[in-house]
Amino acid sequence: METSLKILGQTMIVVPIGDIDHHTSIALREKIDKEAVRENIKNILFDFSNVEFMDSSGIGLIIGRYKLMSANNGITAVCHISDSLRRIFDISGLKKIVHLYGNLDEAINQIQLR
Amino acid sequence: MEYDNEMILEMSAKSRNESFARVVAASFAASLDPTVAEVADIKTAVSEAVTNAIIHGYGESPKNGTVTLKCGILQDTIYIEIIDFGKGISDIEEAMTPLYTSAPEDERSGMGFTIMETFMDSVEVLSQPSKGTVVRMSKKIGQRDI
Ligand SMILES: Nc1ncnc2c1ncn2[C@@H]1O[C@H](COP(=O)(O)OP(=O)(O)OP(=O)(O)O)[C@@H](O)[C@H]1O
Ligand SMILES: [Mg+2]
Numbered sequence: 001m002e003t004s005l006k007i008l009g010q011t012m013i014v015v016p017i018g019d020i021d022h023h024t025s026i027a028l029r030e031k032i033d034k035e036a037v038r039e040n041i042k043n044i045l046f047d048f049s050n051v052e053f054m055d056s057s058g059i060g061l062i063i064g065r066y067k068l069m070s071a072n073n074g075i076t077a078v079c080h081i082s083d084s085l086r087r088i089f090d091i092s093g094l095k096k097i098v099h100l101y102g103n104l105d106e107a108i109n110q111i112q113l114r
Numbered sequence: 115m116e117y118d119n120e121m122i123l124e125m126s127a128k129s130r131n132e133s134f135a136r137v138v139a140a141s142f143a144a145s146l147d148p149t150v151a152e153v154a155d156i157k158t159a160v161s162e163a164v165t166n167a168i169i170h171g172y173g174e175s176p177k178n179g180t181v182t183l184k185c186g187i188l189q190d191t192i193y194i195e196i197i198d199f200g201k202g203i204s205d206i207e208e209a210m211t212p213l214y215t216s217a218p219e220d221e222r223s224g225m226g227f228t229i230m231e232t233f234m235d236s237v238e239v240l241s242q243p244s245k246g247t248v249v250r251m252s253k254k255i256g257q258r259d260i
Contacts, residue, residue: 022169023133053154053158055161055229087154091228091229091232092225
């Protein structure tokens with residue numbers, strides 16, 4: 001899976017391209033965690049514009065990053081989720097712990113206002 | 115059961131086959147003319163069951179493990195079975211409880227069975243410790259009210 005990471009102050013924007021499943025989530029997690037430590041990241045924003053599919057491995061990945069970020073009073077946010085991803089967010093309870101935004105600009109603005 | 119159409123796929127218990135398996139199941143279901151949402155439901159449920167077979171059934175050493183995916187279509191319903199010959203499940207009821215996971219250290223959330231049950235019409239699990247596990251699911255296509 002191709003993933004781009006962008007750093008904006010203490011916020012990391014993660015843009016995965018492709019399906020998030022058990023196979024792809026392992027490398028994605030390593031990439032995020034390595035960079036988060038190196039850049040002293042406080043907040044994570046996932047831009048899911050290019051993710052059509054995510055299963056429970058993605059839930060585990062997001063909850064794991066949520067725990068890391070909230071340990072430093074940071075937040076985990078997600079934008080651009082498709083209808084099928086939204087169902088996963090609904091039934092897993094993810095929508096209760098992550099901040100959901102419609103688009104990237106809105107998400108970045110809200111995070112920077114905090 | 116006498117199906118109108120059926121297929122069997124046997125694959126190595128390797129994580130890269132998770133996407134292969136769900137795409138095969140979704141392609142097979144295409145003759146029922148499912149909606150985008152129905153296709154996503156089938157893909158997700160198959161992905162959950164195949165992933166479970168690989169990570170829980172065969173665990174860390176899936177050396178010679180195989181996972182079998184069987185799909186059958188009868189009228190407007192797709193029937194799917196995912197079979198492994200791994201370690202099995204001793205307490206099926208506990209395993210199917212939402213949020214139950216035997217692998218929290220691997221960042222599993224215990225949502226796999228809950229997702230299968232939410233996205234499919236029926237989910238049935240047969241398992242025997244050290245013999246393996248069969249997950250049987252079905253979904254009627256064309257109930258456009260969901
Ligand atoms: N094929 C299988 N073989 C052996 N044990 C299984 C199998 N499938 C599921 N289990 C057991 O059932 C439990 C619950 O499965 P479920 O898919 O709901 O959650 P999970 O896989 O632990 O987490 P998640 O699916 O959210 O990543 C697993 O933790 C495992 O102990
Ligand atoms: Mg699972």
